[in-house]
Every structure is written in C-alpha cells, then in structure tokens.
Amino acid sequence: MNLKMSNISIEFPGVRALDRASFEMETGQAHALIGANGAGKSTLMKVLSGVYNHYSGEIYLDGELIDIRSPKDARRHGIQIVYQEVDTALVSSLTVAENIMLNALVANKEKKLMIDWKRLHQQAAVILETLQVKLPTRKLVSELSLAEKQMVLIARAVSTECKFLILDEPTAPLSMTETKQLFRVVNELKQKDVGVIFISHRLPELFEICEEITVMRNGCYISRERTSETSATRVIEHMLGKSLEAQFPERRQTAGEVVLEAAHISDGDKVDDVSLTVRAGEIIGVAGLVGAGKTELCKLLFGAEKLKAGTISLRGKNVTIASPTEAVRQRIALVPEERRKEGVLVEESVVTNLTASSLGNFLKRFSFVDVKKERTKAEEMIEALAIKTPSPAATVKHLSGGNQQKVAIGKWLIADSDLYIFDEPTKGVDVGAKKDIFELIAGLADRGKAIIYASCELAEVLGITDRVYVLYDGRMTKELVTSTTNEEELLYLSTGGK
Structure with missing residues (x-):
C-alpha cells in the first residue's frame, strides 16, 4: 500500500511550520523521517495522525x-502514532491488557455493552504474542x-487495523538491549x-533498521x-543545507582549583559509593549506559535526591546540599535530561523561562519585576544562543526540542553559576543544535566554569571532555584521561568490564 502526502502547509502564530511539504512511502518497510530541530518532521506526522486539522x-x-x-x-485509515512521551498516552492505573485494548473499551462504553474481561486479557495476550513481547x-x-x-x-x-505506524524518537530513552528488542518488533x-515511520536523530540506528x-x-x-545508496555525511549535509564541519570545538585545557569534590556518596538506591572531582575550566564526563545511575548522580549533586552517605565539598569546604534551592544558592546549575518535565516551563514564554533562575536581578521597588530589563536580557541570550523563536514572548512548548534545550541552558547562563551539570544535554537534538550546545559548553569551560557532562553517547563524551568517570550499575568503575581512551574501552567498562 502506498501513502502519499502532497503540498502540506500549516501555520501557527508567527510560524510557518510546513511549506508545501511532501512525504511518500510503502507498507512493509521502515522509513526514516529526519531533519534539524524545527524542520517540521513532527508537525508533518501530527498532520498525518490527525492531531492538526x-x-x-x-x-x-x-x-x-x-x-x-x-x-x-487517522485510525480509521490505519494510521497510528506512538509519541516519545509514552506516559501521556497511557493510563498508569490500568493494566497492560486494559491499555492495549483501550480503543475497544471506549467503543464498548459508547455502545453500553458488558465487557468480557477474560476475553479482553486473552486478546491482549494474543497481540503481545504476535509481537513476541513477554508482558x-x-x-x-x-x-x-x-x-x-x-x-x-x-x-x-x-490491536486495530494498523497499516502505518509512526514512532517519534522511539529509542531516545532506551538501552542498547531495549533498542534491539524494539528493532525486532x-x-x-x-x-x-x-509501514513504520521512524522520527529520530540517531543516524546509525536509522541506517540499521530503515530501507x-x-x-x-x-x-x-x-x-x-x-539508505543503501546514501551515507550519514550526505544525509547530515541535506539536513543542514551545507557541508558538515567539525562537530566538537577545539579546546585548550586550563584546569584551575577544585570546585567540587564528592567522596563516597550514595543515595541508598541508584548511586553507590561514588567519588569524583571537577576543577574550574574543566569538563569531566560521566559515561554509562541507560540505567547506570547518571541521572540519579546528577540529581544527588544538585540536592534533588537525598544524600545517604559520603560528603560533598565546594571550593574545599564541606557543604550540605539538601535541596535544589540550596544548590542554586551555592552557584550550582543542573540542565536535566527531561527538559519538558524539569528543565523548562512549557506553558510559559521564552522570556519567563530565561529569567526564572535569576528573577531577583530584575526586581524594582516593592518587588515589581522590571519587565523592560527582563526582556532586554532575554533578547541578548536569544541572540547569543541563536534560539529560533518568533519572539521572546512565544510559548516554549511551540519551540523545537533543540531550542527548548537552549532555553534550559540559557536560564543558567543568565544566573551565572560556577558548576554546570549537564544530564544528556543532546537527547532528542539534531546535529546542528548539538554543535551549538558543544560550543556553548566549551565556552563555559573557557570562562573558568566547572562542567559535569553526563551522557550515554560515548562519542560525545570523548569529543567534549577532559577526563571521564565510567558509571556501571550505580558505581564508578574507572577514571580515565579522555585523550588516552577510546569508545571501545568506554563501552567495555560501561557494560561491567573490569
């Protein structure tokens, strides 16, 4: 079966998101749909799935x-979509079977028919079995x-007559084992x-699974x-509209005094006896696979998780960071992995987000906000980070993923912290925006800021850091000088190798 979209255009306030866009594919194959953040790929698929009319x-x-x-x-024509934020599409209080058969349950409710629960579970089990999924x-x-x-x-x-399935960034939260399982399905x-439509920024995976x-x-x-007749370099050049330049900025390491030292810290669960140091002007990597405890370690250092054992010192003095508020007071910033949940206020404007962490700098008499000063500072940051937005007043939820990430980083640049913790900063971000983020992080280090860069993207860790701590199952397995290691060694240590 052939699917064709022709001359699709759509506008939002201040933004022409699609301009006579086209897409075509056949059933029985996987088709990658890629582009830089803001290219319109997710918007095009939301048109196809009936979200935008x-x-x-x-x-x-x-x-x-x-x-x-x-x-x-869309469902009537056999077109379904699975979004990256899976929790928004599921009912957590219902069972696996009830969630799988949700469309049938809704139809039953409309017809006011009795539900045969035994049959419902049997039907769900058959569907899972056909996919060879054991749940x-x-x-x-x-x-x-x-x-x-x-x-x-x-x-x-x-569970319904599905002819085309759209997967939006399906592998972003998955481990290697889980990704293999997804590819098998x-x-x-x-x-x-x-026909499976893949929206993703992970080119090696797309070349592996898509025709x-x-x-x-x-x-x-x-x-x-x-995919058999092109290359990753050629695809990236099509995405950017220009030839691919070096992704990582050149840096000269000028490490200064120790800014943070964590000694034998634990949270009693995901972080177990971890020690690390980071100096001014230095970028250290925390490498590990999904589930290794990187996010939990970042939150522990930021006071978002409770320290159960060990000590943390800042500039040689032991400190107790019992909350994010205390972390901010100690000039620590965290750019979290889940930017839509924790990094930005999606319903607020770009201005509000950029100044949220330093609002005290914009207060006038009687605690009124100096709106003009606030907007001027936000505009400076928008220009400095090349944030693509129709205006500073635009709502953040309408920005692309890469631009949301820049907003999440920008608010801490205005706050001017001493220690920056980046947790998977390039998750869901395209090649062009990644380069911007790498340059931004390198620029912070050049200004004497201490940087922790936590990521499962081992090539990025090697490209941007000075030293690397490898995390496996909540424990540090080794500390390495980046220039003396390689991706194979990091992967070996990340999977439990000694």
Whole structure:
C-alpha cells in the first residue's frame, strides 16, 4: 500500500511550520523521517495522525484522496502514532491488557455493552504474542519500564487495523538491549506488511533498521533516498543545507582549583559509593549506559535526591546540599535530561523561562519585576544562543526540542553559576543544535566554569571532555584521561568490564 502526502502547509502564530511539504512511502518497510530541530518532521506526522486539522494539501492512500482531520480519522485509515512521551498516552492505573485494548473499551462504553474481561486479557495476550513481547497482561502500567510502556503502545496500535505506524524518537530513552528488542518488533511489523515511520536523530540506528530516508529542512521536503545508496555525511549535509564541519570545538585545557569534590556518596538506591572531582575550566564526563545511575548522580549533586552517605565539598569546604534551592544558592546549575518535565516551563514564554533562575536581578521597588530589563536580557541570550523563536514572548512548548534545550541552558547562563551539570544535554537534538550546545559548553569551560557532562553517547563524551568517570550499575568503575581512551574501552567498562 502506498501513502502519499502532497503540498502540506500549516501555520501557527508567527510560524510557518510546513511549506508545501511532501512525504511518500510503502507498507512493509521502515522509513526514516529526519531533519534539524524545527524542520517540521513532527508537525508533518501530527498532520498525518490527525492531531492538526488546519492544514492545506492532500493525503492519498493507494492513489485515493482521503481526509484526515482528527486522530479518529487517522485510525480509521490505519494510521497510528506512538509519541516519545509514552506516559501521556497511557493510563498508569490500568493494566497492560486494559491499555492495549483501550480503543475497544471506549467503543464498548459508547455502545453500553458488558465487557468480557477474560476475553479482553486473552486478546491482549494474543497481540503481545504476535509481537513476541513477554508482558503479563494483568500487570499495572505504573509498574512497567519505559521500554515496556512503549511496547504496550505499539501493541495498542496494532490491536486495530494498523497499516502505518509512526514512532517519534522511539529509542531516545532506551538501552542498547531495549533498542534491539524494539528493532525486532519493527521487523515483525514489516513482515506483517505494516509501514513504520521512524522520527529520530540517531543516524546509525536509522541506517540499521530503515530501507528509505526522507530529509526535511525549514518545513520543506529536501530529499528521499534508499539508505543503501546514501551515507550519514550526505544525509547530515541535506539536513543542514551545507557541508558538515567539525562537530566538537577545539579546546585548550586550563584546569584551575577544585570546585567540587564528592567522596563516597550514595543515595541508598541508584548511586553507590561514588567519588569524583571537577576543577574550574574543566569538563569531566560521566559515561554509562541507560540505567547506570547518571541521572540519579546528577540529581544527588544538585540536592534533588537525598544524600545517604559520603560528603560533598565546594571550593574545599564541606557543604550540605539538601535541596535544589540550596544548590542554586551555592552557584550550582543542573540542565536535566527531561527538559519538558524539569528543565523548562512549557506553558510559559521564552522570556519567563530565561529569567526564572535569576528573577531577583530584575526586581524594582516593592518587588515589581522590571519587565523592560527582563526582556532586554532575554533578547541578548536569544541572540547569543541563536534560539529560533518568533519572539521572546512565544510559548516554549511551540519551540523545537533543540531550542527548548537552549532555553534550559540559557536560564543558567543568565544566573551565572560556577558548576554546570549537564544530564544528556543532546537527547532528542539534531546535529546542528548539538554543535551549538558543544560550543556553548566549551565556552563555559573557557570562562573558568566547572562542567559535569553526563551522557550515554560515548562519542560525545570523548569529543567534549577532559577526563571521564565510567558509571556501571550505580558505581564508578574507572577514571580515565579522555585523550588516552577510546569508545571501545568506554563501552567495555560501561557494560561491567573490569
């Protein structure tokens, strides 16, 4: 079956998100849809899945013009989408089976029919079995891992007549093992003649699982090629509209005094007897796979998790960081992994977000905010970080992922901290925005700031850091000088190698 989108255009206040964009694919294959943040790929798929209905253009199935103006329309034509934020699409208090069969339950409720619970669990079990996914149907969704929740959503999608399945950044929160499991399920779906659309920034994975790749830029269609007939470099050049330059900035290490020293710290759960130091002007890496305890370590240093054992000292003095408020007072900044949940206020403006961590600097008499001063500072930061926004007053939720990440970083630049902790700062960010973020982090180090860079992207850790601590199962396995190690050694240590 052939799917074709032609001349799709859509506008939001101040933004033309799609400009006569096109997309075409067949069932029975996986098709990558990629582009820089703000290229329009997610918007195009939201049109296809019925989320946005105020677009112009045509959608065809096997040459027949169809009208999709709601998610119900999309499902009727066999088009389903699984978003990156899986929790928003699941009911955590219901079981695996109830979540898989949710569409059928809603239909039953509309018809006021009695529900055969035994049959419902049997149907869910059959669907999971066809995908070769082993999950107890009576288990509550609240007890599942992120990868398992993703499988529940995929099972829900194929519980109806699914012809095209859209996966939005499906591997971003997954470990290597979980990613392999997802790819196995995708291959199963291809065998069943389902077309799978992958939105992702992880090019090696796309070349592994997808037969074709479509590139978008600035809301427009750029190219469509067989993955076997192109290369990652060529694809990146299509994404950026220019040749690919060196991704990591050149740096001269000028490490100064010790800013932070953590000795044998533990949280009683995910972080176990960890020690590390970071100096002024130095970027240290915390490398490890998904689930190694990197995020928990970052939160522990920022006071968002309770310290159960060990000591933390700042500039040679022992401190107790019992809360994020205390961490900010001690001039520590955290740019968290989950930027939409913890890094930015998605319903607020760019200005509000950028000045949120330093609001005291913009107060006049009687605690009124100096709006003009606040906006001027925000505009300076927008220009300095090249944040793409229609205006400083634009709501952050309408920005692309890369620009949201820049806002999350920008608010701490205005606050001017001494220690910056970056937890997976390039998660869900395209190649162009990654380069901007790397230069920004290197610039902070050049200004004498101490940097902790926690990531499972080992190539990035090698490219940006001076020293690396490898984390496995909550424990530090080794400290390395970055220039003397390689990706193979980091991966070996990250998987428990001695």
